[in-house]
Amino acid sequence: MNKQETNIENLLPRYIDGKTNQAESAMVESWLAEDESHREIYEAEMALFRDTESLFVLKDIDVEQALEATHGKMRKAKIRKLLHYLERVAAIMVVPLLIVIIAQFLMNNHAKTPSLLTIRTNPGMTAVATLPDGTEVTLNSNSVLTYPAEFVGKERRLSLQGEAYFSVTKDAEHPFIVSTPNAAAIKVYGTKFNVEAYPDAPTITATLQEGSIAMLYKNKMQKDCEQKIIPGEKVIYSDFSKSVNVEKADVEVAMSWISGKLIFRNTSIEEVLNTLSKRYDVDFKVKNKKVYSNAFTGTLERQRLDRILEILALSSDIRFKYIKNPDISQERQLIEVY
Known part of the structure; x- marks a missing residue:
């Protein structure tokens, strides 16, 4: 060699x-x-x-949660032993009702509380997971998904911070609900869709590929509202106005990240910078507002950030400059745009 x-x-x-x-x-x-x-x-x-x-x-699973799951099994074993003992007492005392009442009390006070599992993705990376009900989830860069080790009760609820694509297992009797950092949530019965819900973003966007979903939210009057959409549409919730807007969606563009691509079709430079900021965990500081008059069309596949910025600069009058972030508490790279 x-x-x-x-x-x-x-x-x-x-x-x-x-x-x-x-x-x-x-x-x-x-x-x-x-x-x-x-x-x-x-x-x-x-x-x-x-x-x-x-x-x-x-493998990023909370050790304390794992221990809690183990302790739960131990408590269940103790309950079974106690129930066995009470059965013998009831048989001797001929009071069958006693065991029923006590058993019900014990089980009600020890309702199933499955441990929570958490998946986190680093900037620039994605992850794939299968949930307890068979639902497939692809988690985008810099995102967090938290879900129970077992779905119990009338609904299948989990929480998302960031972006994820869901292929949900159908179960009409147990709605699938994705909670977001804000008060809004997405209700699903069996479908394929994308959710973008980053904690510091002012909006939450759900794009539907197939099936049916609804955005659940409270308006300014604190009234519970539900906005359904059909395939090929996206619903956008504004945390500021406490309202939603339904628009036609470019599904291919919205879900291109799943295959490692970034597809832009006459996309405003503001949205392009937003996407790059989330994907590569950087901050852009626009020095010249005229930059926002630009738009970009192109497909970028597994490119490094500096290469993407070169392409953007060549296709427009935009220039980029890496600078030291004045906020020492921030680990994110700061890039000036002018």
């Missing part, structure tokens, strides 16, 4: 993780352009990296 191959072998994992400097990135990209087999090696290592990251994310 020659020196260049050794360098590439060491640089490739760091390049995929976005930790190479400009010179190292140029070396890897030159190597990728040399031969198609190099691209195949890169794709294979990228897939391995993503799978490993997803496995790491899926």
Whole structure:
């Protein structure tokens, strides 16, 4: 193995993780352009990296919650022993009603409270999970999904902070409900849809691919409201106005992130920067408001952020500059736009 191959072998994992400097990135990209087999090696290592990251994310389960689940099993075992003892007492005293009353009391005071599981994704990464009812969830970058280890009761409820795509198992008797950081929630009976509900965002957007969903929210009068949409539509809830708006949706664009793509179709630069901010965990500071008059059309697939910014700069008069964030408490990179 020659020196260049050794360098590439060491640089490739760091390049995929976005930790190479400009010179190292140029070396890897030159190597990728040399031969198609190099691209195949890169794709294979990228897939391995993503799978490993997803496995790491899926292991992010609260230890205290796991212990609580174990303690729950121990309490149930004690209850069964007590019930067995009471059966013997009841048989001797010929008071069958006694065991029924006490058993009901014990079970009611120890109703099923399944432990909660949490999945978190790092910036730039996604994760896939299967919920207890068979529902498939793909979690986007920088998001948090919390759900019970077992769905009990009349509904299947979980909470989302960030963005996720759901393929929900149908069960008309047990509605599927996604709670968001605000008071709004999405009610589902069996469908495929996307929810974008980041904690610091002023809106919540649900885009429907197939089936039927409804946005549940309270208006300014604190009245419970429900807004249903049909496939090909999106419903947008504003936390400021406590109201919703229904629009026609470009489903392919809204859900392109699932396959690792970013698709823009005459998308305003404000929305483009919003998307990049969430995907790469950076902050953009627009210095020149004229920037907002631009729009962008294109498909970006697994590109590094600096490369995406180069493409945006080439297709417009926009310029980008990495600067030091004056807020030392913030770990996010700050990028000026002018």
